[in-house]
Amino acid sequence: EIVLTQSPGTLSLSPGERATLSCRASQSVSSSYLAWYQQKPGQAPRLVMYDVSSRATGIPDRFSGSGSGTDFTLTISRLEPEDFAVYYCQQYGSSPWAFGQGTKVEIK
């Protein structure tokens, strides 16, 4: 069973700054089957990225994903007010399909 560990737990940044979120897997993620989701308070998660680096429909190009094997990164190049939220990574290469514990991006 793959365990995903996200860091940092909380990222305090100002609008316009760059956000770098990390997701580390306990073993290699098959064929780069890794996704990222954004969740705002009281809302359902929203798909941001899939297959490591493919942006979901409607996601702006300030979001980018990278990585392979066990280390993955979600980067937001210039934070906009609507980007402040909790982000979860998820692997779907092997069952059970696990999520990381989340990184909260908060306004500094």
Added chain:
Amino acid sequence: EVQLVESGGGLVQPGGSLRLSCAASGFTLSDHYMDWVRQSPGKGLEWVGRTRNKANSYITDYAASVKGRFTISRDDSKNSLYLQMNSLKTEDTAVYYCARALGYCSTTICFAYFDHWGQGTLVTVSS
């Protein structure tokens, strides 16, 4: 527009049962894999289970924490997904989301991420 609307949540005593429903619209349910994901209050996301599509014989998979207690079913003619929860425990308290999964599954393997989510329904297990 893809829409998923969950219902059926509520308060139930430990050991009790509850059936959640998810009404799907805006796409052909029989073509898709469908999952349940839960989120305990103030906590992260936990995958609960999946039903594959008609082409893959509606095979189901479950997380170890719910296997043998929870059952996923679907009625494509009614555009509906269900989660039957039996022998409920306090640790099953969570918001339950239905989610459409997109990717590739066969009868033996499955690689799919969640491209659409419902708004969730709260299940509270307490005496």
